[in-house]
Amino acid sequence: MKLRIGLIGQGKDWNSRYKxxxxxxxxxxxxxxxYSAVSALAESIAHDFNAHRSEGYREMLSRPDIDAxxxxxxxxxxxxxxxxxxxxxxxxxxxxxVDLSPTTAFMVKxxxxxxxxxxxxxxxxxxxxxxxxxxELIATRLGRPKLLFCHRRLQREDGDTNRCPRSLTARADxxxxxxxxxxxxxxGENPTWVQGIGHKTExxxxxxxxxxxxxxxxxxxxxxxxxxQVSCGAYMPSTWPEAxxxxxxxxxxxxxxxxxxxxxxxxTLVWFDAAxxxxxxxxxxxxxxxxxxxxxxxxxxxxxxxxxGLENLTCAIHALEQAKESMLIGRRVQLDC
Numbered sequence: 001m002k003l004r005i006g007l008i009g010q011g012k013d014w015n016s017r018y019k020x021x022x023x024x025x026x027x028x029x030x031x032x033x034x035y036s037a038v039s040a041l042a043e044s045i046a047h048d049f050n051a052h053r054s055e056g057y058r059e060m061l062s063r064p065d066i067d068a069x070x071x072x073x074x075x076x077x078x079x080x081x082x083x084x085x086x087x088x089x090x091x092x093x094x095x096x097x098v099d100l101s102p103t104t105a106f107m108v109k110x111x112x113x114x115x116x117x118x119x120x121x122x123x124x125x126x127x128x129x130x131x132x133x134x135x136e137l138i139a140t141r142l143g144r145p146k147l148l149f150c151h152r153r154l155q156r157e158d159g160d161t162n163r164c165p166r167s168l169t170a171r172a173d174x175x176x177x178x179x180x181x182x183x184x185x186x187x188g189e190n191p192t193w194v195q196g197i198g199h200k201t202e203x204x205x206x207x208x209x210x211x212x213x214x215x216x217x218x219x220x221x222x223x224x225x226x227x228x229q230v231s232c233g234a235y236m237p238s239t240w241p242e243a244x245x246x247x248x249x250x251x252x253x254x255x256x257x258x259x260x261x262x263x264x265x266x267x268t269l270v271w272f273d274a275a276x277x278x279x280x281x282x283x284x285x286x287x288x289x290x291x292x293x294x295x296x297x298x299x300x301x302x303x304x305x306x307x308x309g310l311e312n313l314t315c316a317i318h319a320l321e322q323a324k325e326s327m328l329i330g331r332r333v334q335l336d337c
Contacts, residue, residue, distance in 0.1 A: 002030050004032045004066055005029050009036055009071065009075060009095070025297075028293075031045075032066055035054040068091035079107070083107075092117060094119065112307060119307045123185075142273065143256045144257050147226070149228075151230075154234035156237055180213070190335070192334065194319050196213050196214075213323045214227065214332075
């Protein structure tokens, strides 16, 4: 079954992820209408896909030839297109650049549940070929994860200062949310507690330039717990470009019962067990975009309603909020998601 798709926004990964994937999946996803806050951009994309350019997102969603919508960025309208899609009964793919705060994520979840539409949140690290292969190895060769180390180094933009502008805080929070979710996906369970530590370069800075989160899994007294350490920082100024890119750590290191794995997204996986070193380059696997859109197509066309990623995202957002509370009180906080 071919889905007739409406496209709202473009997103920074349009040329590298979304556009190539939509091109390769034209037998299952057909772009029928395009809307963007920048009319020239919408006109260009509509021309590329031989689609209609809508004057507004509600006009698009009211069209009878639209089955589902890809919301790839927030722009000025925030979550309004998602709420409108619920009103019109159109399934939603929610891109990673859509800003979902704790409050808005809860509102979206409630509205999606009420509407009964299929909904998928973009969590790209889950769908990377290296992640999917790691999950296979955990099930077959490496055994249960015991320790995870996950670090993300952000680059400050030219306008960023030690006062820590809102844009930098939002980027760091989004990265931490995705890293928390990624660790939970690898382990196969939501965290049960979190403890956070933050560092400020300047005493009067408005936010942390480096944050470390410890996450506990399976910590219920019925066996050995799994611990994940997640960190994210923007502690190097933009005037040090060579230092920022020097020796980046593996995206995640996972120590398991029978071996250890190092993942570099999206396609590189190096793992060690009793037999020695194994290196896999998964360039021939389906890309992140194709994996995600394949899952979205299945979610919309399935006879069973599917809401993918939304509960995981709200849980990760909750964990980050509690980690910030932990930084203030100086101790771990139990999680209830």
